[in-house]
Amino acid sequence: MNMNDESNDRKINMKMLARELNLSIATVSRALKDSYEVSDQTKARVKEAAARLNYVVNTQASSLRSHKTYTLAIVVPEIGDSFFTQVINGIESVADKKKYRVLICMTHDSYEREMSVINELTNGRVDGVLISVASNTRNGDHFNALKRKGIPIVFFDRDFKEINAASVKTDDFESAYNATCHLLDNGCKKISLITVRGGVSIFSAREEGYRQALIDNHSKPGLPDIIHCANEHSADNIAMIRDHLLKARPDGLLLTVEHLSTDAYTACQLIGLKIPADIKIACFTTQLTAGILNPALTTIQQPAFEMGQKAAELLIEYLTYKYIQLENQHLVLPSKLIIRDSTGLR
Amino acid sequence: MNMNDESNDRKINMKMLARELNLSIATVSRALKDSYEVSDQTKARVKEAAARLNYVVNTQASSLRSHKTYTLAIVVPEIGDSFFTQVINGIESVADKKKYRVLICMTHDSYEREMSVINELTNGRVDGVLISVASNTRNGDHFNALKRKGIPIVFFDRDFKEINAASVKTDDFESAYNATCHLLDNGCKKISLITVRGGVSIFSAREEGYRQALIDNHSKPGLPDIIHCANEHSADNIAMIRDHLLKARPDGLLLTVEHLSTDAYTACQLIGLKIPADIKIACFTTQLTAGILNPALTTIQQPAFEMGQKAAELLIEYLTYKYIQLENQHLVLPSKLIIRDSTGLR
DNA sequence: TTTATCTACGTAAACGTTTACATTTTAAAC
DNA sequence: GTTTAAAATGTAAACGTTTACGTAGATAAA
CATH class of the missing domain: 3.40.50.2300 (Response regulator)
Known part of the structure; x- marks a missing residue:
C-alpha cells in the first residue's frame, strides 16, 4: 500500500455536475452564478447538487477565463x-x-x-x-x-x-505639528525628532510639521534636531537614541514610528532618564498597550x-x-x- | 477619450514570446523552467527576451495546468x-x-x-x-x-x-505549570486562571498545567478558580475580570491569552489594585512591550x-x-x- | 397560419500554460 | 555513407471555467 495513498475524493468539477444533472456545463455555470438565462427550477436543482457533492468552483480556471x-x-x-x-x-x-x-x-x-x-x-x-x-x-x-x-x-x-x-x-503634518506644540506647552525646550531615513512622504510631512511647530513657537537655536534611525535592528536604534540623549540632552522626543517607542523607553531606562520628569515622549503609534506602559505613552493615534x-x-x-x-x-x-x-x- | 483609457501594455504571454523568438511555446515554457531539454543558448535567448519584455508567467494558467x-x-x-x-x-x-x-x-x-x-x-x-x-x-x-x-x-x-x-x-502544560509554581513561590495563595472558553487543546493543556501545579503544591481549598472570558469585546473582559477580582479576591492571576494582559491591567487599575503588591500577574504573550509596561509584565513567551x-x-x-x-x-x-x-x- | 419575440438551454471557442508524444537536428558509431 | 543514439525542438491535448453565439420550443402578434 502506498504511504501517500490519500483516498482522494474524486475531484468534482462542472463537467461531472453537468453529467449528473443531464445539463450542459454552460447551464450549470450560469445557474451557479444566478444568471437570468436559466430557470428557477434548474437553478435550484443545480445548487442542490452542488451543495450535495461539495462542489466548489476552481478559481484558477474561473479567473483564467x-x-x-x-x-x-x-x-x-x-x-x-x-x-x-x-x-x-x-x-x-x-x-x-x-x-x-x-x-x-x-x-x-x-x-x-x-x-x-x-x-x-x-x-x-x-x-x-x-x-x-x-x-x-x-x-x-x-x-x-x-x-x-x-x-x-x-x-x-x-x-x-x-x-x-x-x-x-492621515494628517501627518498637522498631527506632528500638534504633538510638537503639546510638548512645547508642557515645558519642553529642546525637542528632538526621532525618525526614519527615506523618501516616503509621510516622514517628510511629519518632519515638516515638527519644524513648523518649532518655528511658530520661536524655538531656541540648535533646533530642529533630527536623528534618523536605521530601522533594522532594535539594538542599533537603542544605541543611537542613547547616544543622542547623552550628547544632545533633549527634554522632549517626538517619535515618528511605532517600534521606536520601545527603543526610546529602553534607551531612557539605560541611562536613568525619568519619563516624563527628565524627558517627555510622544509617539506615532496604535499600540493597544500604550495606555499601560510605564509611564503611559502619549500617542498620535492613527485610525x-x-x-x-x-x-x-x-x-x-x-x-x-x-x-x-x-x-x-x-x-x-x-x-x-x-x-x-x-x-x-x- | 475614454476616462478609463489606461494605455495597457499589450499583455505579453508565451505565445508572443515564442513568436518573437521563432520558437514553439513549448520550448519557451521549458526554457523558462530551466529544463534540461533545451540548449543553454536557447535558454539564454528566451530569458533575455522575457526580461526585456517584462514577461511574467500567468499563475492561473500555470497552476490550472x-x-x-x-x-x-x-x-x-x-x-x-x-x-x-x-x-x-x-x-x-x-x-x-x-x-x-x-x-x-x-x-x-x-x-x-x-x-x-x-x-x-x-x-x-x-x-x-x-x-x-x-x-x-x-x-x-x-x-x-x-x-x-x-x-x-x-x-x-x-x-x-x-x-x-x-x-x-509549545509546551503548554509545562509552561502553565511553571508559571503557576512561580506565582506560588512568590507568595501567592490564591491564584485564578483567566482563560477562554472553547475546545481548543492548548487551553485545556494550560488549564491542566495550572491545576497540576496547585495539586503538587497542596494549594488551599477554593482553588482552582477559573474564569472564562468572552473573548470578543475588551470592555466585556475588563468587566468580567473586575467582578472576579472583587468577588474572589485572588492574589495571583495567570492569563492564557495575550490580549487579556491589557484587560487585566486595566481592571486592576479600575479598582485600585497594585501590581505586584496586591496581586501578581503572569501572561502567555509575545508582546514586545511587555518589558516596558507598568509594571513590566512577567510573560510566558512562546517562540x-x-x-x-x-x-x-x-x-x-x-x-x-x-x-x-x-x-x-x-x-x-x-x-x-x-x-x-x-x-x-x- | 406565418412571423416575431422571448425563454431556456446547448455548442464550442477561448483563457495561458504544461507536458506526453512526435519529430527533427546533431553527433557518434560503424 | 549508413545506422543509431542523443539532444533539441515542435505538436497538440489537456487543465476547468466563462461566454459569444446558435437553436429549439413556447408564446404573442400579425
Whole structure:
C-alpha cells in the first residue's frame, strides 16, 4: 500500500455536475452564478447538487477565463507592528464582505523586494493592490508598470508622490505639528525628532510639521534636531537614541514610528532618564498597550483600521463599477493626540 | 477619450514570446523552467527576451495546468495580536525563500467561518494550509474534507486533536505549570486562571498545567478558580475580570491569552489594585512591550516566529518531496518564562 | 397560419500554460 | 555513407471555467 495513498475524493468539477444533472456545463455555470438565462427550477436543482457533492468552483480556471480573481494584494513593509496589522484587519473586513480574498506580500521595507513583488503581481494574479511603500523606494517605475497592465493601486499611509494613484493617509503634518506644540506647552525646550531615513512622504510631512511647530513657537537655536534611525535592528536604534540623549540632552522626543517607542523607553531606562520628569515622549503609534506602559505613552493615534477599510472600499468600488476616477481619490483621515503620562508632569 | 483609457501594455504571454523568438511555446515554457531539454543558448535567448519584455508567467494558467499553486493558506482567528503576527512572519520568511506566496484567511475565531474558509480552499487554490483553529470548533469534518482532496494541513499552536495531521505547538502544560509554581513561590495563595472558553487543546493543556501545579503544591481549598472570558469585546473582559477580582479576591492571576494582559491591567487599575503588591500577574504573550509596561509584565513567551518557520518548513518539505510522513510530525517548542516586575516583590 | 419575440438551454471557442508524444537536428558509431 | 543514439525542438491535448453565439420550443402578434 502506498504511504501517500490519500483516498482522494474524486475531484468534482462542472463537467461531472453537468453529467449528473443531464445539463450542459454552460447551464450549470450560469445557474451557479444566478444568471437570468436559466430557470428557477434548474437553478435550484443545480445548487442542490452542488451543495450535495461539495462542489466548489476552481478559481484558477474561473479567473483564467474571466480575468477576474476576486483577490487583492496587500503589500506592506512588515506586519510586525500593530499599525499594519490593524490596517490589514480593516482591509480584510471589507474585502471579506465583498467576497474578495487577500494575498499578503511583505517587502521588508526594501525597495528591491518591493519591485520584485510588484513586478510579480503584473501577471494578473490579483485584481488590485493596496500598498504602503518601502521607506527607501526612490523610483516608481514598478508602480507605473502595474498600472499599465490595468491593475489599480491604492496607497495607504505611505504613498509615493510621483505616482498618480488613489491614496488614504492621515494628517501627518498637522498631527506632528500638534504633538510638537503639546510638548512645547508642557515645558519642553529642546525637542528632538526621532525618525526614519527615506523618501516616503509621510516622514517628510511629519518632519515638516515638527519644524513648523518649532518655528511658530520661536524655538531656541540648535533646533530642529533630527536623528534618523536605521530601522533594522532594535539594538542599533537603542544605541543611537542613547547616544543622542547623552550628547544632545533633549527634554522632549517626538517619535515618528511605532517600534521606536520601545527603543526610546529602553534607551531612557539605560541611562536613568525619568519619563516624563527628565524627558517627555510622544509617539506615532496604535499600540493597544500604550495606555499601560510605564509611564503611559502619549500617542498620535492613527485610525489604522478605518484606513484599511477606506482603502479597500475605494478599490473594490472601482473594481465593481469602473465609474469612479480612482486616481483622483485622496482621503485624509484625522489622527488623534492621546495625552498620557509620558508628556505629563507627574 | 475614454476616462478609463489606461494605455495597457499589450499583455505579453508565451505565445508572443515564442513568436518573437521563432520558437514553439513549448520550448519557451521549458526554457523558462530551466529544463534540461533545451540548449543553454536557447535558454539564454528566451530569458533575455522575457526580461526585456517584462514577461511574467500567468499563475492561473500555470497552476490550472500543473496542479501546483505555490501558494499556502494561513488560517488564523485574528491577526490583531502580536502572537499570530509573529507566526505569520515566520511562515512568510520561509515561504518566500521557497518561492511560495501566502493567502491570509481570518476566521474571527468562529467555527462557522472556519468551515466556510476551509471549504473554499478545497478548490485547489492553495497547495497546503497552515491553521490555528477557532476556539469554538467542535467538529473536524471540514479538515477531513480538505485532506481527502489531497491538501495537506499543518496545525500550529491550536490544533484539533481528533484530526490526524502535523502540528507545531509549545509546551503548554509545562509552561502553565511553571508559571503557576512561580506565582506560588512568590507568595501567592490564591491564584485564578483567566482563560477562554472553547475546545481548543492548548487551553485545556494550560488549564491542566495550572491545576497540576496547585495539586503538587497542596494549594488551599477554593482553588482552582477559573474564569472564562468572552473573548470578543475588551470592555466585556475588563468587566468580567473586575467582578472576579472583587468577588474572589485572588492574589495571583495567570492569563492564557495575550490580549487579556491589557484587560487585566486595566481592571486592576479600575479598582485600585497594585501590581505586584496586591496581586501578581503572569501572561502567555509575545508582546514586545511587555518589558516596558507598568509594571513590566512577567510573560510566558512562546517562540512564535520559530513556530511559523517550523510549520512552514514541514509543509513545504512535504510538498516538495512527498517522502516525509507529514501526519506523524508533531513538534513541541519550549516557551520561556520571563520574570519581570508584575510577579516580583518591589 | 406565418412571423416575431422571448425563454431556456446547448455548442464550442477561448483563457495561458504544461507536458506526453512526435519529430527533427546533431553527433557518434560503424 | 549508413545506422543509431542523443539532444533539441515542435505538436497538440489537456487543465476547468466563462461566454459569444446558435437553436429549439413556447408564446404573442400579425
